[in-house]
Amino acid sequence: MVRQRAEADAKTYGYHLNPDPEFLRNLLEGLKQNEERYGYPSCPCRLASGKFAFDRDVICPCDYRDPDVEEFGACYCALFVRKDVFEGETPLLPVSERRPLEKQVRAYGVRTEAPAEKKVESAVTATKESSEIRLKLWYCKQCGYVVFREDPPYICPICKAKREIFAEIRIRADALG
């Protein structure tokens, strides 16, 4: 099931799945395990919180896949790779994390009491704030694609426009009446 979904998605977006059969098997097994324990297939190589709203951006295929494959030749967990990586022309190296720290720490900060350690204060503060995730409507000024998420996508899934092309749709109260 996870394999078919990944294969279909790779085909749609012109990617390849990891060429190492053992590594690929481990990734798909990890996705399956996450789907079983959380109810959704979050990235096997990232710590999930188990709360859908906090993990939405790392549900496979994650929000970071397209820019990561474009820049590094593979997504963070390396399930999806570019053609030159698949064919062995470009070596596959670990991909550095593009997900912002304030989103990463959501998987750790389930408790909200003040920590004794000062050094991670900023991270914990971010966690507290994240308990109220604000979803917004964004539209692609190039093709009109509309998405209801915390942030606009890095790359428009329809026309491949960059994130900067997206604008927020603000609904005015007088427009509703």
Added chain:
Amino acid sequence: MKIVKVPGENNKHKVFVYALSTCAWCKSAKQFLKDSSVEFEYVDVDLCNEKDKEKIREDILGRGGSLSYPTIIVDDKVLITGFRKDKLRETLGI
């Protein structure tokens, strides 16, 4: 926190691995250390309770690391983010 010790002949260095039970890079890193007969300890962070996860976050960030797995700490001072064979070979002399 369930810390698992993997014995090995090469025990010159103290090697500790923060890993995820589902992560393919972590599995490769553990296998690489085993194949190199390196003695190490690991903990699968996703299987820890919330209190331990907080401690782990504080430990990794406090050492200047990032919350990526595997995070490998050698001799309590060198931190390697991700499965980097080159860095492991250099640090462990293997």
